[in-house]
Every structure is written in structure tokens, then in C-alpha cells.
Amino acid sequence: MKIEFLSKKQKKEIKKMLLENYGIRIDMVYNLIKTGKNKIRFFTGEISEKELRMLNSLIKIESIGIPFLNLEKGPRLAFDAATLFGKMATKNFLELNKEQALRWMRGESIESEEEKERFLIIKYKGYTLGTGKIYKKKLLNFVPKERRTDLIDS
Amino acid sequence: MKYEPKEELKERIKNLLWEEAEAFWDFCKRPLPNVIRCNTLKISCKDLKKKLEEKWNVLQPYELHPEIMIIESELKSGELGKALEHQLGYYYVQELASMQAPIALQPKPHEKVLDLCAAPGSKTTQIAALMKNKGLIIANDIKIERIRALNSNLERCGCTNVIITKMRGNILCKKLAKKEFFFDKILVDAPCSGEGTIRFDCSVLRMWNLDMIKRLSGLQKKLLASAVSCLKSGGFLVYSTCTFSPEENEEVVQFALDNFPLELVDFELPLKARPGLVEWQGKKFSPEMRKCKRIWPQDNNTEGFFIAKLIKK
């Protein structure tokens, strides 16, 4: 697969965006890796870029780290990254009630009073349920099929 | 059970367990307990327990391993794998015996670890948690559908220090060794005949035959031998299977001891385990083989497992 480390400058911009948009500061040593046109992955594996390039030419790498940002119409934080880092969010998050959370985890978009088009981190009772986008008085759903469920409370 | 064990298998189990064989077959008919492992990359054991206790009865039977939780409540089919906490990666549904191999390996933050036969990632996710996402894991498998599941599990559990590769294990190791890409720790959780998983899926009884065991034993030796070539000297290797057949266990370990600079080492597990065999059907193994561990279903109410821990001199 195509693997490209983001430059220091690009990484800095993304860090700044996370901090300014959500108040998220990730205090781990990590690399951001571009694997497709708009796809950025988060990787904490301790290996130099040079060694990684050597590996990638030597063996068949299927995947590296986890999905982090989608830059297409974004930047949108990926579901599994939001559930990993989302609890740090101090702004631009939306708390759902139980009925909304149920619908959200089923994959439905939800009506919203908000007007301003933007991405929000979705929360429910201390859980982070990914990210959504406010668009035309709706909260658009991005919960991946595999993560959807009906079972949010017993 | 939907399938009955073949006479040949019954005979072999009898030769391993003698008067206990009956108790073993009885256990095979019982359903497995619902066991989960808290994914400490995403939530503390204390917080997860608190959340789950709102709906289930949760036990933490092992003081040194609070991440191991048994759900005692009656569950609907598929409930564990569909609950919100599962979808958010707070826990992994994993059989108790399977958790023992990473516990034996003891991976640490900042180490370089190879998980040679990794899919669907029960043990890879556990290893990443033990390493606190620091260091490097190469997780390999050959089956693409299983790699998809591995990938999804790693993403769900937030395992960020992993590179997934898709190759025959022995070829991967040869290539890595040639480039002097060596590991501190290696797990070879080998493909096996699965005699230990009868409680989970008794269809293994239908597939079971001696030819398959012989063929697998050959593959296991090949995988183990190649893994040794990319292990650092002083590094540790855990070889594990979920089967009882000595041809896939002690015989494979004996082959490795005979051909490579390896020694068996002692290790502790939270489960009751029995020593490896020193003899099978007239074939003698090294007395050191007692350091291996055999986990039998009837001893801890689990599936069956075999674990050997080796150090490279």
C-alpha cells in the first residue's frame, strides 16, 4: 500500500485543528500517515520512516495504525479515533438523550436545531459515539455499519 | 453434541487423560462461560466494570488480572458482541484460555513484537494493550477474510502501534531476517487441529483426522523454525495451539529444541495448567518439556490450550 508520513508542518496544522476545534491534545508520540488521497491514519509504532519504507518494499503491508481523519469535506475524525480520543473534547461536542443515542447508533441522522455547518463529537452518558456533521438542520450520521447496534442499554 | 468424536480421537484423549477422559468429554458438552477482556487502551477495568454492572452481573476472578471479566447473567444470543461497550472497543470477547498466551509472552511497552498468525486479533489486541500502544507489533496472517476481521478488531480497540501484513509466515520471517529486522518477542499461535475448541464449535470433530494432524505438525515446525530466525538473541518466543495432540505441541517444540539455540523457560499463569508431556506413543521428549503448559477444559472451565515459552540463546 502507499504509505507517506505527513510532514512536521502538516502534522502541526492537524494538531492545531484538533485543539482549536475540540480542545483535544494527544500526548503520545505518534505519526500521521497518508494512505489515500484524503485518508490520514494514526500510528504509534516505533519505527523510522526509512525502515518503514524498507518494510513496505520488502513485504505486503495491508494496513498501518488506525483511521484518524478524513479530509474529504472534513477534516472529520474517524469513528474509532473519536472513541479513543473523544473523551478529551471540551468543545464542539453534542450530548444526546437516550432516544437520540439509540437512533444514532442505529445509523440514523437526527433533526437538529443547530444551523452552523460543522463537525461535532457526539456524546451520550460519558460515552463518545463518533462524530457527526450539522448540515441543513440535521445531524448527519457517520457511524460505520460494523459499529452500529440496537443495544445501547439493557 | 451435534457430532460425536471418532474412536481414534477418543482413544488418544484416553491415553492423555486416563481415568479423567470421561470428565473431559462431559465438559465438552457444557456451554462456555461468557468471558471478556477489558481493553485498557480505551477504558479502565474499574470504569468498565461499573458500566457493565448496570446491566450484568460481572465477576473479576483473577486479582492480578482485573481485565478478565466473567459475565454471569443470562445473555441473549449475540448480546456480548453487539452491546454498545463492545462497539466502542471497551472490551474484547475472548476465551479465557486464549488470553493465556499473551500473558505468557509478557510484551512490554517499546518492544518489537511479531504476531505471526494473528487473525482475527484476540491476542494482537491483548498484546497492544500490554504494550500500551508503544513499541511496534507486526501482525501477520494469510487469509484475507481473517485479516479483515483482524483489521476491524484493531481499529475498534484503538490499537495504534500495529502493522498488518499478509504473507505466509515462513516467507515473512525469512525476508525480515535477511534484512536483520529482529524482534524482542514473537508469538506463534499456530494453525492447528483445534481439539481444544470442541466446546465452542463441535464441528471440529467431524473434520478431525490423523492425516490433518501430521500435515499441520509439518506446517507448525516450519512456522516455528522461521520465527526463530528473526528473534533477537535473548528474545522470547511463545508457541501456542488450541489443540491437545502431542504431534502439534511437544513434538513441534522438541523439533525446535533439537535444531535451534533455544531453551524452554518457566512461566506463571493465572489458570491451573498441567506440565507438557515427556513421552508420547513411545517417543521420548526432553525432560524440560514439563515447563510447557497444557490447559484442559475440566481444570478451569475453559477451552483447551497448549503453551510453550522459549528463549533464544
Ligand SMILES: C[S@@+](CC[C@H](N)C(=O)[O-])C[C@H]1O[C@@H](n2cnc3c(N)ncnc32)[C@H](O)[C@@H]1O
Ligand atoms: C489459531 S489461528 C490464530 C488466532 C489468533 N492468534 C487470535 O488470537 O485471534 C491461526 C491462524 O493462522 C493462519 N495461518 C494459517 N497458515 C498460515 C501461514 N502459513 N502463515 C501465517 N498464518 C497462517 C490462519 O489463517 C489463522 O488465522
